[in-house]
Every structure is written in C-alpha cells, then in structure tokens.
Amino acid sequence: MTTSQELNNLDNSVGIVETKYYSFSEKIKLENGLDFGPITVAYETYGKLNENKDNAILVLHALSGDAHAAGYHSQEDKKPGWWDDMIGPGRAFDTNKYFVISSNILGGCKGTTGPASINPETQKPYALTFPMITVEDMVKVQKKLIDYLGIQSLLSVTGGSMGGMQAMEWAINYPEMVKSVIVIASTSRLSAQGIAFNQVGRSAIISDPNWNNGNYYDSEAPAMGLAIARMIGHITYLSEESMHQKFGRKLQNKTELDFSFDINFQVESYLRYQGKSFVDRFDANSYLYITKAMDYFDIPQKYGSLTKAFKQIGAKFLVISFSSDWLFPPEQSKDIVKTLMKIDKEVTYCDIESPYGHDAFLLEYKQQAKMVKGFLKSVTDKLYN
Known part of the structure; x- marks a missing residue:
C-alpha cells in the first residue's frame, strides 16, 4: 500500500522512471590501446529534450552510483534516485527546463557492461578478462550514448567526486560540444592518500x-x-x-x-x-x-600540465568544494579554479561550509541548488540572449 507521504514524494519528484538500455557493437579504443565491445549502456532521462536539442544536461555518478539519479522505479520504491534532491521540477536541475541524462559507467554493475557482464565470445562473465579502464574510457561510452540520443550540444555536464573527474574529461575531449561544467567535490588527480x-x-x-x-x-x-x-x-x-x-x-x-x-x-x-x-x-x-580507474586519473600528468589540458576548453565552469572534505579537500578544487583563471577561462567557485565531509555533495543540496540554479541561468542567458 502506498502512503500519502510516498505519494507526496512522487508528486514532488520526476515521478516514476524507467531505466533504458542502449547497445552498440562497434568497439571503442580504450586508453590502454585495446579495442573493446560490444557495450550496453544503462541510462535514465528526466524532463523533455527541446526542439533545438540544446537543453540537455549530463549527470555523472561517483564510484558506487548508477543510472538511477532521480525519481522512483515504482510506487512501492522507498528510496528515490541518488540525486533526487537536485533533479526534478523546480530543483537545481529543473526538469521543467532541462533534459537530464544519467547513465551507469563502463565497468559498473547496474546495467552497463562490466566484469559481471557476459562475454559474447565465451558466454561466461568477463570477470578478470574485462579490460582495465580509465575515466576517459567511461566518457567515450557516454559520448556514444549522447550521439545515439541525437544530441550535438550539452548545456552542462556535472558530477560529484568521480563524476567531477568525468565532467572535466568531457570538457577536455569535447570542447565544442560542452557549454558548461559543474565540478563538485572533485580533483584533477587522485592523491597518494586516495590511492x-x-x-x-x-x-x-x-x-x-x-x-x-x-x-x-x-x-x-x-x-x-x-x-x-x-x-x-x-x-x-x-x-x-x-x-x-x-x-x-x-x-x-x-x-x-x-x-x-x-x-x-x-x-x-x-x-x-x-x-x-x-x-x-x-x-x-x-x-x-x-577504483583502479580513479587511481589512474591524473589530468596534469596525462596532458603535460593542468594549463595545457584546459587550454582548449570553451566551457564555463562552476567548481564547488566542501570545507570538511578531507578526501578531495578544497585546495584541490582551488587548483582547478586558479588554473582556469590564469588562462582566462570563465569560472565560479564556492567552498561550502559543511560538517559532512566528502558526502556533503549528496547532502548539502540546498546550498548547491542555489549555486547551480544561478550558474545555469547565467549560462543560458549568455548563450541565448
């Protein structure tokens, strides 16, 4: 039986949603040099893609996340998607305005091809025959999904923690496609402590x-x-x-x-x-x-320096950190901000005072929502006015 509180939760969110799947047989070139495929991607969408297909926002999850970022899979669901407080009508990522896409990463276990998936050549789970992957490889798979959806421009790419790593790779690898980037509680390289x-x-x-x-x-x-x-x-x-x-x-x-x-x-x-x-x-x-893909993540080493990596970026940035985050401390976000400022890129930065550590990006949604709403408005105003 569905309670009145649960119905109210449904009314205030994107409601009942469905996880969809896109498969492609074409192999992708992994960063380690191997060709890998076929690949299936699990994804969800919220809101409507407008006629010009220019209101799309790609949400990127952290280590243990999945495609289910908002809403409920059924009326019996007790728990909504992992970023439900941020995605929905009138929320930070307002589904009355934006078409929000969330997908499970390559290597995951929630519908996208990973080590638990069946290898078509052996009809057994890949297990450790699954290739080593990187954050950039995850982004390559996401790009295939975005192409499949017929989207040529992303209003924003956003994510917290490892999601922020993916967002930066998007901006670096597809500078003409990405209009803005929101990096939350993240870093340009995983520290020795994180490794x-x-x-x-x-x-x-x-x-x-x-x-x-x-x-x-x-x-x-x-x-x-x-x-x-x-x-x-x-x-x-x-x-x-x-x-x-x-x-x-x-x-x-x-x-x-x-x-x-x-x-x-x-x-x-x-x-x-x-x-x-x-x-x-x-x-x-x-x-x-x-976790190994996170260990490998090092933008300055990969591109020669953070400055060189960001040089061709055309996106406007919003970078958010949290005062008590000791896994990805504010100083690491400030390094990103200082580099962007040094090369005259548009960037807004906010360090939110919070006692919740790294998990604050999933908990401090009210302050984040205010920042994100204002930022997205400035992006759309600049693009269309």
Whole structure:
C-alpha cells in the first residue's frame, strides 16, 4: 500500500522512471590501446529534450552510483534516485527546463557492461578478462550514448567526486560540444592518500577466499572483502566532526562495555550496516576496476600540465568544494579554479561550509541548488540572449 507521504514524494519528484538500455557493437579504443565491445549502456532521462536539442544536461555518478539519479522505479520504491534532491521540477536541475541524462559507467554493475557482464565470445562473465579502464574510457561510452540520443550540444555536464573527474574529461575531449561544467567535490588527480585507501579496499576483496581470482559468479561472492572495502571507503566520505556529532562514543544497545570483540559502539554498528547493504547491491570486481580507474586519473600528468589540458576548453565552469572534505579537500578544487583563471577561462567557485565531509555533495543540496540554479541561468542567458 502506498502512503500519502510516498505519494507526496512522487508528486514532488520526476515521478516514476524507467531505466533504458542502449547497445552498440562497434568497439571503442580504450586508453590502454585495446579495442573493446560490444557495450550496453544503462541510462535514465528526466524532463523533455527541446526542439533545438540544446537543453540537455549530463549527470555523472561517483564510484558506487548508477543510472538511477532521480525519481522512483515504482510506487512501492522507498528510496528515490541518488540525486533526487537536485533533479526534478523546480530543483537545481529543473526538469521543467532541462533534459537530464544519467547513465551507469563502463565497468559498473547496474546495467552497463562490466566484469559481471557476459562475454559474447565465451558466454561466461568477463570477470578478470574485462579490460582495465580509465575515466576517459567511461566518457567515450557516454559520448556514444549522447550521439545515439541525437544530441550535438550539452548545456552542462556535472558530477560529484568521480563524476567531477568525468565532467572535466568531457570538457577536455569535447570542447565544442560542452557549454558548461559543474565540478563538485572533485580533483584533477587522485592523491597518494586516495590511492592508498583504494588499495586497502582492493586488498580486502582480493584477500577474501571467495574472490577466487575474480571467478565467483557461479558460487559465493566475496561478501566479507567487499563489505570491509566499503567500510574503509565510507570512513573517507565522512569527517571527524560529522562522526562525533552522529555517534560520539555512544554504545550500541548496551549500557556499559562488554569487554568482547562484539559490537560495542554505534559507529561500529553503522559501518557494519553500510558494508552489508553495499554487498547486496554492488559487484566486487566492479569495485576493483572502478577504483583502479580513479587511481589512474591524473589530468596534469596525462596532458603535460593542468594549463595545457584546459587550454582548449570553451566551457564555463562552476567548481564547488566542501570545507570538511578531507578526501578531495578544497585546495584541490582551488587548483582547478586558479588554473582556469590564469588562462582566462570563465569560472565560479564556492567552498561550502559543511560538517559532512566528502558526502556533503549528496547532502548539502540546498546550498548547491542555489549555486547551480544561478550558474545555469547565467549560462543560458549568455548563450541565448
């Protein structure tokens, strides 16, 4: 039975949405030099593409995201898409004005071709025969989708965290196509600290006996390893302040310490829950491949410098960071902004005061919405007035 609150949620969002699929047999040239295909892309769209096909906004997800960015898949859905607070009628990405596209990345496990997909040559899951990929490879697949939709110009490309990495690759590789870029809680290169945390997470998965060198699809999955990887990753998404406010040293269903290795503290219970729920919706091999793609991401090294990478960009930028984000700290966003300013590119920057750490880009939607609305208005005013 659908409650009045759930109906109200449906009324205030893009409503019931459907995940669609686009497949192409043509192989793409991966950054590692290999040709790979065929590829299927899972995607969702919200709003309507206008007659001129110039109101499209591409939303790009982070490590554990998927194509389901907004709305509900059914009236029974208890949880909307991962950026529902930002996408919908009257929201930051206003679906009364814009045609919003969201797709699952290459290497993912939510409908787009990844290591869990069936290799047509063997009729078995790719597993570790899936090729190593990069953020640029993800963007190449997204470009195929945009071409399929008949869109030649993107009003904006946007994403938080790894989504911001993809947005910058879009601006660099397709400068005439991208009119604006919104980079949120991201970086131009993954830091040594970020690589280190990713490596610990991958080690947890690989050390799980059930991983079986990636060949677990017809047996028990490496649930413990993936859960630990998620717990490690989730700690980096929070901040000391937010953890103190939410948990402190509160005990979990206890009035005193029990002097055992059982769960004693609320924060322990929370992390265990995060790990378990992640296992139910994500593939361990996808986690390995996607985190490795993030490790490889280094725009300055790839193009010679950040200045050289951004030189041909024609897009206007909005860069947003969060004060307590220690995974992708504000200084990394400021490096992007300073480089754009140095070469006379249009850029707006905002560092939002927030206690929520890296996860703030999914939580601080009111302040982000105000910035994004104003930015998109300035972009459309410049283009069409």
